[in-house]
Amino acid sequence: xxxxxxxxxxxxxxxxxxxxxxxxxxxxxxxxxxxxxxxxxxxxxxxxxxxxxxxxxxxxxxxxxxxxxxxxxxxxxxxxxxxxxxxxxxxxxxxxxxxxxxxxxxxxxxxxxxxxxxxxxxxxxxxxxxxxxxxxxxxxxxxxxxxxxxxxxxxxxxxxxxxxxxxxxxxxxxxxxxxxxxxxxxxxxxxxxxxxxxxxxxxxxxxxxxxxxxxxxxxxxxxxxxxxxxxxxxxxxxxxxxxxxxxxxxxxx
Numbered sequence: 126x127x128x129x130x131x132x133x134x135x136x137x138x139x140x141x142x143x144x145x146x147x148x149x150x151x152x153x154x155x156x157x158x159x160x161x162x163x164x165x166x167x168x169x170x171x172x173x174x175x176x177x178x179x180x181x182x183x184x185x186x187x188x189x190x191x192x193x194x195x196x197x198x199x200x201x202x203x204x205x206x207x208x209x210x211x212x213x214x215x216x217x218x219x220x221x222x223x224x225x226x227x228x229x230x231x232x233x234x235x236x237x238x239x240x241x242x243x244x245x246x247x248x249x250x251x252x253x254x255x256x257x258x259x260x261x262x263x264x265x266x267x268x269x270x271x272x273x274x275x276x277x278x279x280x281x282x283x284x285x286x287x288x289x290x291x292x293x294x295x296x297x298x299x300x301x302x303x304x305x306x307x308x309x310x311x312x313x314x315x316x317x318x319x320x321x322x323x324x325x326x327x328x329x330x331x332x333x334x335x336x337x338x339x340x341x342x343x344x345x346x347x348x349x350x351x352x353x354x355x356x357x358x359x360x361x362x363x364x365x366x367x368x369x370x371x372x373x374x375x376x377x378x
Contacts, residue, residue, distance in 0.1 A: 144186045147178040149319065150280035150312035154288050154305070155376075160296030163377040169271045170376065172288050174280035174316060175199065176210035188213055194270040196221050196261050198283040217270075221261045223254025223283060228332045239333055244343035247286050251348060251358065259363035261287045262294070266368040268375035279316055281309035281336050289341055293355040294369060295376055299345050303338035310336045 145151055151174070155167035168190070176195060179187055195210045195218045209218055226249060233242050251258065265273055265287075277283040285306045292302045313334030320331065345355065352358035356369060 145179075145183045147180065147183060147319070148173055148176065149315040150174040150284075150309055151274075152308065154292065157292060157295075157297040157301050157305070159292070159377055160373065163296075165292065165295055165297065166376055166378055169273070170265060170288075170291070171272065171274040172280055172284050173274050173276040174284075174312070175203075175207060175278050176274065176276055177208040179211050184211065184213075190272060192216055192272045192274050194219065194264060194273045196264055196273060196275045196287070198223060198257070198261065198275065198277040198287065203278060219260075219264060221257050221264070223250055223257030223261070223286075225250040225254050225283075233333050239335060240337040240339035240343060243282070243333070243337070243340035244347065247282070247340070247344040248347060250283070250286060251344075251362075255362035258287065258290065259359065262291060262359060262362075262364050262372070263368050265291055265376075266364075266372035268371065271375065279309070279313060279331075279334065281306075281313060281334070282332075285309065285336070285341065286344070289345060290355060290359060291372070291376075293345055294359060294372060296373075299342050300338075302345065303341040306341040307336050307338040310334070 150172070152172060153167055154170040154172055155165045157165045159165055171190070171192070192213070193215060195216060197204065197209060197218060197220050200222055201220075204220060209220075210216070228246070231246065233239065261275065264270055265275070275284050275287050289302050289306060292305070293299070313336065317331065317334055320326070348358050349355060352361055359369065360366070
């Protein structure tokens with residue numbers, strides 16, 4: 126299964142390919158414009174759904190990216206259940222679990238405002254998962270770790286938060302961050318199709334897979350209201366000024 130997205134970012138079109146058979150939400154986070162009009166470098170930071178399914182021809186395609194670091198945001202029981210990214214020479218795996226409540230504790234009620242629901246879940250994670258989020262951003266900030274892949278189970282929520290915070294710290298406008306986040310909606314449908322075929326269970330047992338752009342813009346705006354800026358939140362979480370400087374130095378052209 127493969128595909129190609131064309132996403133409008135300012136006046137530049139950014140192509141993101143996912144040449145994998147069993148990974149459904151893999152894309153390059155680069156290509157947006159941040160501070161001083163500088164572009165986010167391509168081939169340095171990727172986002173994905175779970176990488177434990179890499180097999181067969183996917184191994185060759187993944188190896189060709191030269192990934193050095195995988196940041197796995199899944200819960201410990203999810204890693205135990207499914208396993209981790211396969212071994213590749215030169216690849217380091219980091220299990221970084223931002224503490225947060227299970228989705229089932231606050232289930233989505235169909236018909237209610239999905240963007241508001243998701244923004245609230247993301248705000249909850251940002252409050253309880255500071256240590257994990259700071260560690261993830263710190264790993265991304267270290268140029269020696271690049272190329273980096275950040276992933277969770279579906280690659281939309283925990284991964285969306287980490288990538289959203291990273292792009293915001295790079296000066297990418299919220300609307301572009303939200304547009305990138307919203308790309309996971311189509312990927313979520315591919316994941317749902319795979320899930321139902323493998324488990325023979327309805328996708329209704331999954332949390333919401335739609336990614337309304339407003340969920341990300343609400344989350345970022347309200348985080349700024351609480352902390353003054355995204356950088357203010359990241360400092361509160363434990364990211365240092367040196368790490369923020371390093372992040373911009375190697376991810377912006």
